[in-house]
Amino acid sequence: MNRRLGVLISGRGSNLQALIDAIAERRLDASIALVISSRADAAGLERARAAGIEAICVPHRAFATRDDYDRALVKELRARDVGLVCLAGFMRLVGAPLIEAFPNRILNIHPSLLPAFPGLDAQTQAIEHGVKVSGATVHLVTAELDGGPIVVQRAVPVMPGDTAETLAARILEQEHRAYPEAVQMVLDGGWRVEGRRLVPADPPA
Numbered sequence: 001m002n003r004r005l006g007v008l009i010s011g012r013g014s015n016l017q018a019l020i021d022a023i024a025e026r027r028l029d030a031s032i033a034l035v036i037s038s039r040a041d042a043a044g045l046e047r048a049r050a051a052g053i054e055a056i057c058v059p060h061r062a063f064a065t066r067d068d069y070d071r072a073l074v075k076e077l078r079a080r081d082v083g084l085v086c087l088a089g090f091m092r093l094v095g096a097p098l099i100e101a102f103p104n105r106i107l108n109i110h111p112s113l114l115p116a117f118p119g120l121d122a123q124t125q126a127i128e129h130g131v132k133v134s135g136a137t138v139h140l141v142t143a144e145l146d147g148g149p150i151v152v153q154r155a156v157p158v159m160p161g162d163t164a165e166t167l168a169a170r171i172l173e174q175e176h177r178a179y180p181e182a183v184q185m186v187l188d189g190g191w192r193v194e195g196r197r198l199v200p201a202d203p204p205a
């Protein structure tokens with residue numbers, strides 16, 4: 001599989017940094033061809049540039065519709081020959097033009113054990129629900145919000161007295177391990193999608 005990554009961010013970019021570090025430490029056999037932020041003030045843009053990676057802002061406000069925005073992202077990603085797209089704190093819904101351009105080639109990281117607590121503020125949802133375990137999920141992106149086939153999950157305990165912030169910090173540590181691992185798995189192949197599951201590919205006959 002084409003090992004050139006396109007990483008989409010909207011903010012801090014600590015998961016982007018985890019991918020940059022994993023590549024530098026050779027735990028992840030890939031390269032980052034492009035970082036795109038939906039926001040000009042995203043700290044992740046500086047992280048990318050500090051690592052010598054091309055980083056651009058594509059602001060959604062510049063486009064009339066979400067599909068137009070997605071098409072602009074596809075154009076930038078294709079221009080760099082990106083093979084796998086990694087959403088890393090990208091706070092925009094991705095629609096059909098992007099998903100169809102990269103079928104089963106878009107990953108997302110989410111701060112809960114999906115299918116629990118999809119959408120925004122997953123850590124607050126977990127605290128408010130009173131769950132005793134939460135975690136991080138890396139999954140393939142489909143049209144269903146946070147509903148695509150799961151690639152890697154890592155669990156953390158929810159402690160008495162946790163706030164959304166303390167839980168988020170505990171989950172984030174696991175996110176930083178889970179994302180490079182999931183990207184490596186997907187790039188290595190040997191899997192296929194069956195229904196909502198990622199399963200080992202059929203052995204050659």
Ligand code: GAR
Nearest residue numbers: 011012013014015088089109110111
């Ligand atoms: C991460 O916790 C990520 O799981 C979450 O945003 C944070 C981004 O942090 N993503 C979502 O909630 C997506 N629904 P980062 O910018 O430091 O990687």
